[in-house]
Amino acid sequence: MKNNVIMSNLDKHTQRLLLLFSLFASSVIILIVFFIVTRGMLPFITDNDGLGRVSLFRFLTGTVWLRGATFVSTAYGAGFLVINTLYVVFLSLLISFPISILSALFIAKICPPRIAQMFRMVVEILTAIPSIIFGLVGAGFLLPIIYTLATTLGYRSNAGLGVLGVVIVLALMSIPTLTTISETAIRSVDRSLEEASYALGATRAQTNAKVVLISAKGGIFAATILAVGRALGEATAVSLVAGNAMSGPSFIPFDITATLTSMMLMGLHETSGIDYDIRFSLGIVLLAVIFIVNVTLNFIKKRVGDFGE
Amino acid sequence: MNKRRFKDSTFNVMTFISIISVTFLLGMIFWFVFSQGIGLLNFRLLTSDNQAVNYVGAFSSDNYPEFMDPSLESDVHFIERYGIGIAERRDLAGNTVIEFVYVDPDSPFTDIALLNGGSLSVTSGMTLNRVAFIERPAAQRSQGIMNMVSALSDEGNTIRELSFTRPGGGIRASLVSTLYLIGLTLVIVLPFGIMSGLYFSEFAKNNRLTRITRNFIEMLSGIPSIVFGLIGLSVLIPFTVRTTPATGGNLIAGALTLSAILLPIVIRTTEEGFNNVPRPYREASLALGANRTQTSLFIVIPGALSSILTTTFLAIGRIIGESAALIFVLGTAVRDRVGVFDRSPSLAVHIWALMTREPPNIELASTIAVIILIVVLILNLSIKLLVRLLHRGRY
Numbered sequence: 001m002k003n004n005v006i007m008s009n010l011d012k013h014t015q016r017l018l019l020l021f022s023l024f025a026s027s028v029i030i031l032i033v034f035f036i037v038t039r040g041m042l043p044f045i046t047d048n049d050g051l052g053r054v055s056l057f058r059f060l061t062g063t064v065w066l067r068g069a070t071f072v073s074t075a076y077g078a079g080f081l082v083i084n085t086l087y088v089v090f091l092s093l094l095i096s097f098p099i100s101i102l103s104a105l106f107i108a109k110i111c112p113p114r115i116a117q118m119f120r121m122v123v124e125i126l127t128a129i130p131s132i133i134f135g136l137v138g139a140g141f142l143l144p145i146i147y148t149l150a151t152t153l154g155y156r157s158n159a160g161l162g163v164l165g166v167v168i169v170l171a172l173m174s175i176p177t178l179t180t181i182s183e184t185a186i187r188s189v190d191r192s193l194e195e196a197s198y199a200l201g202a203t204r205a206q207t208n209a210k211v212v213l214i215s216a217k218g219g220i221f222a223a224t225i226l227a228v229g230r231a232l233g234e235a236t237a238v239s240l241v242a243g244n245a246m247s248g249p250s251f252i253p254f255d256i257t258a259t260l261t262s263m264m265l266m267g268l269h270e271t272s273g274i275d276y277d278i279r280f281s282l283g284i285v286l287l288a289v290i291f292i293v294n295v296t297l298n299f300i301k302k303r304v305g306d307f308g309e
Numbered sequence: 310m311n312k313r314r315f316k317d318s319t320f321n322v323m324t325f326i327s328i329i330s331v332t333f334l335l336g337m338i339f340w341f342v343f344s345q346g347i348g349l350l351n352f353r354l355l356t357s358d359n360q361a362v363n364y365v366g367a368f369s370s371d372n373y374p375e376f377m378d379p380s381l382e383s384d385v386h387f388i389e390r391y392g393i394g395i396a397e398r399r400d401l402a403g404n405t406v407i408e409f410v411y412v413d414p415d416s417p418f419t420d421i422a423l424l425n426g427g428s429l430s431v432t433s434g435m436t437l438n439r440v441a442f443i444e445r446p447a448a449q450r451s452q453g454i455m456n457m458v459s460a461l462s463d464e465g466n467t468i469r470e471l472s473f474t475r476p477g478g479g480i481r482a483s484l485v486s487t488l489y490l491i492g493l494t495l496v497i498v499l500p501f502g503i504m505s506g507l508y509f510s511e512f513a514k515n516n517r518l519t520r521i522t523r524n525f526i527e528m529l530s531g532i533p534s535i536v537f538g539l540i541g542l543s544v545l546i547p548f549t550v551r552t553t554p555a556t557g558g559n560l561i562a563g564a565l566t567l568s569a570i571l572l573p574i575v576i577r578t579t580e581e582g583f584n585n586v587p588r589p590y591r592e593a594s595l596a597l598g599a600n601r602t603q604t605s606l607f608i609v610i611p612g613a614l615s616s617i618l619t620t621t622f623l624a625i626g627r628i629i630g631e632s633a634a635l636i637f638v639l640g641t642a643v644r645d646r647v648g649v650f651d652r653s654p655s656l657a658v659h660i661w662a663l664m665t666r667e668p669p670n671i672e673l674a675s676t677i678a679v680i681i682l683i684v685v686l687i688l689n690l691s692i693k694l695l696v697r698l699l700h701r702g703r704y
């Protein structure tokens with residue numbers, strides 16, 4: 001009997017111990033946001049070693065990034081970085097979305113299962129390739145091509161660096177994620193919906209385009225949200241092809257550009273002072289952009305998802 | 310009816326073109342990385358230092374035997390007087406150098422007295438920069454190999470001073486630091502992940518606290534890795550400096566950063582693994598009088614062992630590929646002495662450092678990328694194999 005009491009207490013202790021672990025795991029996000037925000041607020045509320053405060057309004061709307069210690073100024077403007085980031089991610093989605101969805105459809109519905117297995121493997125390997133390698137291929141393989149293209153079209157190009165390179169690299173990186181998740185969504189579409197469509201006289205292609213894809217749109221949307229979030233936060237690959245523009249925004253494909261993340265990597269060698277702290281301010285902006293885009297897309301998803309289901 | 314068929318086949322062809330372009334993309338990545346990188350890939354690269362070291366010295370003794378030509382490759386010049394074979398080669402940075410290809414064990418080059426004390430045995434792979442002779446003009450590397458060969462072979466020349474380089478550009482340091490990172494990170498993140506996964510799978514009640522905890526962990530996976538890097542920089546480095554002998558960025562801080570990144574993935578996949586252990590196993594254990602702690606320890610965890618292993622492989626893949634977070638914590642300066650309390654970039658960070666250099670060293674970066682790709686491929690195949698074993702063996 002006594003033994004039983006100890007044993008049942010043991011369960012309680014185990015549960016408490018494990019709860020402690022998971023509470024710690026979930027508190028990591030709070031710690032991260034707390035530290036980023038407290039550190040990133042410093043340039044706006046302190047004197048910055050005599051340089052004066054950074055104006056928050058100017059920081060959020062500015063179109064020129066002047067490095068504080070070098071230029072003895074606090075005229076940091078991150079507005080163009082936000083616009084650049086959203087612009088390149090949007091363009092990259094224009095490329096990756098159709099390719100991924102059609103590929104997913106091909107794997108899930110059109111090709112024979114054995115070949116599907118092979119293509120699935122291709123996509124899986126692509127998913128496993130680290131982003132730095134996409135950056136390496138972008139910088140080593142794509143930039144010379146973009147440079148040639150730019151000079152043939154009569155544009156001035158800085159070794160091919162710029163918007164187009166970033167867009168292509170981001171698009172290539174989102175394709176595997178988008179394809180994998182969309183394929184799962186497409187495969188889980190209710191078979192009876194397709195059969196109903198066939199019964200009404202639709203062809204396979206019509207069914208795939210108008211029934212399967214539409215029914216899977218919830219999953220496809222979720223995949224898109226995930227891919228957009230990743231693309232917004234991608235740093236090293238982008239920094240290798242962006243060209244580190246100090247002002248903007250840049251819209252022309254052959255112009256050099258800079259995103260929030262590539263700018264954060266540029267201040268790498270600072271260890272203290274405003275150029276160090278301002279990276280955390282960029283971190284806040286990045287988190288805010290990701291959050292807002294996420295909420296917006298989720299809102300759209302809900303509106304779109306309601307219709308037709 | 311024809312128009313409709315045309316539309317249909319256009320649509321099908323479009324899907325086909327899409328998947329072909331995705332396949333082409335994979336092929337392009339592999340083709341580029343391998344074609345650029347395979348040239349430098351050899352064992353020496355993996356074991357040699359990054360920093361080049363220069364030596365200046367002279368022969369310790371003047372007595373040495375006659376040497377026989379050991380029949381070397383055609384581009385190697387054998388110098389009979391000293392028993393060495395030298396050839397023109399390109400080093401890892403792409404410069405033309407005069408490299409020792411063969412050194413006879415009895416050659417005077419195996420016993421060099423260095424100018425600053427100590428002695429050195431020249432081994433193949435080292436390069437020869439300059440040979441100064443008594444009362445004769447010195448032979449320089451820049452004058453080409455033929456000049457060097459004739460100067461060395463000339464019986465009238467007596468060597469006064471030699472200058473060598475042990476070439477750098479090796480990636481041993483980044484390789485070792487990557488291995489350290491993998492070990493340290495797994496030691497930190499696996500217990501955490503397994504404990505939390507066990508909690509959610511076996512002990513958590515379906516209440517508000519559980520839902521909030523879950524959501525917070527899920528949110529963590531949406532944070533970009535560069536932000537984790539900032540946290541490593543501002544929180545984890547000061548923390549490790551205070552608690553360990555480290556003085557700056559260090560591998561422990563790097564491993565802690567990686568652990569934070571991996572935490573949500575590890576928790577999710579181990580929890581799934583625990584959930585997949587069949588219910589009757591647990592019921593049988595409980596019916597035999599074991600409590601839930603015992604059941605978890607002896608039934609659930611062993612039952613999910615292969616999924617824990619899968620998680621480990623997944624985590625290793627992520628650790629090897631992670632660059633943005635580690636750039637901040639480990640810096641980009643490659644050093645040859647690697648310790649847990651020192652900063653030293655991992656392989657992925659090394660690629661970034663090589664590519665942001667002026668001019669970028671695409672060749673060496675691709676070589677490192679080849680290594681990463683091969684490891685990632687092996688890990689992926691292992692996961693596939695494990696999953697297959699799991700489905701065949703147990704259930």
